[in-house]
Amino acid sequence: MPTYHEILTTNLSTLTTAAERWDGMAKELHKQETAYRRDVHGITLRPTWAGESQQAANARFGVRLTEFQSAQTEARAIASLLRDAHTQFVDLRKKLESARDDAIAKGMKVSDQGVVSYDTGKLSPGERQELAHDPDSQESVRKSVASWQARIDQCVKDVNDADKGVEVAFTAVVKGPDMGDGVPGFNGKAQGDIEKYEAQEADDIARRVAKGDKVSAADLAELQRALRDNKQDKAFSRTFLDGLGPDGTIRLTNRLDDLAYLDDTKHKSTYLEINGGLADSLATATKVPDFKDADGRHLRFGTEAYNEAFQAWTKTDDARFYNKWHEGLRSHGGDEYSLDAAGKKKLVGMGAGQKVRGYQSLVTLMQQGHGYSPQFVADVTDDVISLEKKHANVWDLYGKFSEKDGTGWFANDPVDGALEVMSRTPEGAAGYLDPGTAAGKERIDYLLGNGHDSRDWNVVNTTHDQAKVEAPGPDVQDTDDRKGLGDALTAAATGIDPHGSRPLGPTPHTDANNRVFVHALDVLSKQGDDMPASLRDDMAKIMTNHGHETYVAMSDPSGRRHPDVGPTLEGAQVMEMAKQISRSEGSYGLLHQGMNYAIMEDIHNSDRRPEDTLSSAGYAVGFMEDARYAALKGDQHDYTWDKAWSYHVSGALLNFIPVYGDVAQRGADVVTSAWIMDEQQRQAEKLASDSQATYELRKNQLNGIADQWYSANSDWASSHTGYSRDDGVYKQIAGFADDGGTRFRGLAGSH
Numbered sequence: 001m002p003t004y005h006e007i008l009t010t011n012l013s014t015l016t017t018a019a020e021r022w023d024g025m026a027k028e029l030h031k032q033e034t035a036y037r038r039d040v041h042g043i044t045l046r047p048t049w050a051g052e053s054q055q056a057a058n059a060r061f062g063v064r065l066t067e068f069q070s071a072q073t074e075a076r077a078i079a080s081l082l083r084d085a086h087t088q089f090v091d092l093r094k095k096l097e098s099a100r101d102d103a104i105a106k107g108m109k110v111s112d113q114g115v116v117s118y119d120t121g122k123l124s125p126g127e128r129q130e131l132a133h134d135p136d137s138q139e140s141v142r143k144s145v146a147s148w149q150a151r152i153d154q155c156v157k158d159v160n161d162a163d164k165g166v167e168v169a170f171t172a173v174v175k176g177p178d179m180g181d182g183v184p185g186f187n188g189k190a191q192g193d194i195e196k197y198e199a200q201e202a203d204d205i206a207r208r209v210a211k212g213d214k215v216s217a218a219d220l221a222e223l224q225r226a227l228r229d230n231k232q233d234k235a236f237s238r239t240f241l242d243g244l245g246p247d248g249t250i251r252l253t254n255r256l257d258d259l260a261y262l263d264d265t266k267h268k269s270t271y272l273e274i275n276g277g278l279a280d281s282l283a284t285a286t287k288v289p290d291f292k293d294a295d296g297r298h299l300r301f302g303t304e305a306y307n308e309a310f311q312a313w314t315k316t317d318d319a320r321f322y323n324k325w326h327e328g329l330r331s332h333g334g335d336e337y338s339l340d341a342a343g344k345k346k347l348v349g350m351g352a353g354q355k356v357r358g359y360q361s362l363v364t365l366m367q368q369g370h371g372y373s374p375q376f377v378a379d380v381t382d383d384v385i386s387l388e389k390k391h392a393n394v395w396d397l398y399g400k401f402s403e404k405d406g407t408g409w410f411a412n413d414p415v416d417g418a419l420e421v422m423s424r425t426p427e428g429a430a431g432y433l434d435p436g437t438a439a440g441k442e443r444i445d446y447l448l449g450n451g452h453d454s455r456d457w458n459v460v461n462t463t464h465d466q467a468k469v470e471a472p473g474p475d476v477q478d479t480d481d482r483k484g485l486g487d488a489l490t491a492a493a494t495g496i497d498p499h500g501s502r503p504l505g506p507t508p509h510t511d512a513n514n515r516v517f518v519h520a521l522d523v524l525s526k527q528g529d530d531m532p533a534s535l536r537d538d539m540a541k542i543m544t545n546h547g548h549e550t551y552v553a554m555s556d557p558s559g560r561r562h563p564d565v566g567p568t569l570e571g572a573q574v575m576e577m578a579k580q581i582s583r584s585e586g587s588y589g590l591l592h593q594g595m596n597y598a599i600m601e602d603i604h605n606s607d608r609r610p611e612d613t614l615s616s617a618g619y620a621v622g623f624m625e626d627a628r629y630a631a632l633k634g635d636q637h638d639y640t641w642d643k644a645w646s647y648h649v650s651g652a653l654l655n656f657i658p659v660y661g662d663v664a665q666r667g668a669d670v671v672t673s674a675w676i677m678d679e680q681q682r683q684a685e686k687l688a689s690d691s692q693a694t695y696e697l698r699k700n701q702l703n704g705i706a707d708q709w710y711s712a713n714s715d716w717a718s719s720h721t722g723y724s725r726d727d728g729v730y731k732q733i734a735g736f737a738d739d740g741g742t743r744f745r746g747l748a749g750s751h
Helices: 004-009 013-039 041-045 052-105 125-133 135-173 194-211 217-229 234-263 265-285 304-313 317-332 358-366 374-390 414-423 426-433 438-448 483-494 511-526 533-545 547-555 571-581 585-603 610-632 662-685 699-718 728-748
Strands: 108-110 116-118 463-466 469-472
Touching (some): 004 135, 116 135, 135 217, 194 217, 194 234, 234 317, 234 358, 358 374, 374 414, 374 426, 426 438, 426 511, 438 483, 483 511, 483 533, 511 533, 533 571, 547 585, 547 610, 571 585, 699 728
């Protein structure tokens, strides 16, 4: 295994020099072949020689002639492998040099052996003294050193992985056929691609794993390395997966999961890393090109122009693997397979030994991968939906598959699982669910429950005792129902990956984002109290991300104000959705916090009249307070509100809060803290909306908003009656808040 020092000091040009000599060897062998064909083999073809001796000589000399030809093929392949190795090593060494240089630029030292340390020699005497006595600085330095060391170590590991791949290729390239005397001949089928040899080696190991054969630790390590080293290499991935085929891939991932979770748990991390590499290889092998228009602009997934480009691509040689694999998945997606995590879910009775479907295993695998093309995820999702429409209850299994019981990793509902994968690429989710297209509207309506032919989300079989005999019970929803749908809907409506990092800048909404939001709001609000509880959080995030449009709908009693950007929302739909969201304490908290940011953004909007921004803020708070009361009255009370109030600024929401100015951000933080105080006081004193005015219930929050408003509009307020700092501004917002509650009740038809 090459060390850091060896990687940086080895003369890699010797590889290309050797390649040139092997090319020269091939040329010399060609000369010898020509001479042998003319002077030796050719004799057996002359008419002057006939009979058994001629036939024997012709056969023997023919073998030798073939050996000359095979030797040339092998020599040229070795030359190609050497050049391939040179290219890889040069690229990887540059990455290591870059990591070293970056570390030095950040104040580190890197020894000749690749050991990172902090370069105190660059510090002034005062800085060294401070470092010696400041534990926080010392901890920061330790973390920085560890981070740079990890980066350099990873670069060295990448070189070692590549070096092992080269070894695999050179071991395989010289393996020719047995010539009958125990000595192999030259390899007439030699190839000059390292990744193809790695794929063939990995394929052999993978097949043995899938069959349940005993595989050595060394072979598992090689499979692990090959997949890790080549996860972004198209040639490797396609060669490897083409050898396995969809059926073999499903059997392999199932076996790896059984080993990881049941049969060999002490090596769980190894099996899961192999499965992750398999998933990444699938993403690479099925990658669809980034289509562009005539001006070089990216074609968004789901648009007519994209669809035309994709259809044209499917007729090219580059799409051959994609087409073949897609068809293979359709053939095997509904097949039954053994998976102990499901088969042993129940040891006796109904469900014992139950099988899983191919698509369930495939989607479980896909969830472990990265970088899937939206097209492939969409095709898989469409195929899964198509199959369940033809065969009702095709995914139904006995038992729970949740994080709580340790089997939440299994995608027992492959539609929901595929939608979770889709959510990682917001453009793909928007294109898939866009109601502006016929296909998108059919999909989103089917998934959201709009229409008689909408999806049956009850995918769990149950049993009950009947006369002391186990009998089938009704199907029920999964414990994490619609989790993937919620993620995909959120990504499609906001343009943000719900599990990604927070955008660094504003994320403008596309027309498709807006259409998904408006359509989801329309469909789900019409469901009223039948709206799935599992989508409350997601709709809270979406409405927060479309905070300006949502705030306008909540705060404008005239219905005449239109958002500066984005769609105009129907007040009655926003009212019903706010009510449904408020039925869960956590969802209510997400929405309310999000609206605090929208309130502050509006207060600091210099294009609006100051008095209008104050009245809008009061109206919105009153609107949400009455939504909360309407959500919890009578038999609609939700158990989540019975727990002690512990809401805090949610990391789950931060990704979806639009990027506002610093002043508005700070103001929203202050108002949110005041609102939390109101909630804690409400619970402590058991205050109820039906017996208290909104101002009394929201005193801290409303006073906080009034203070922020006055700070931004003090010049205006001092010259207008009724907006004094110590009295008038608080009375104003109190009245507006009560008016907002009245407006909500009017929209809801309650008094």
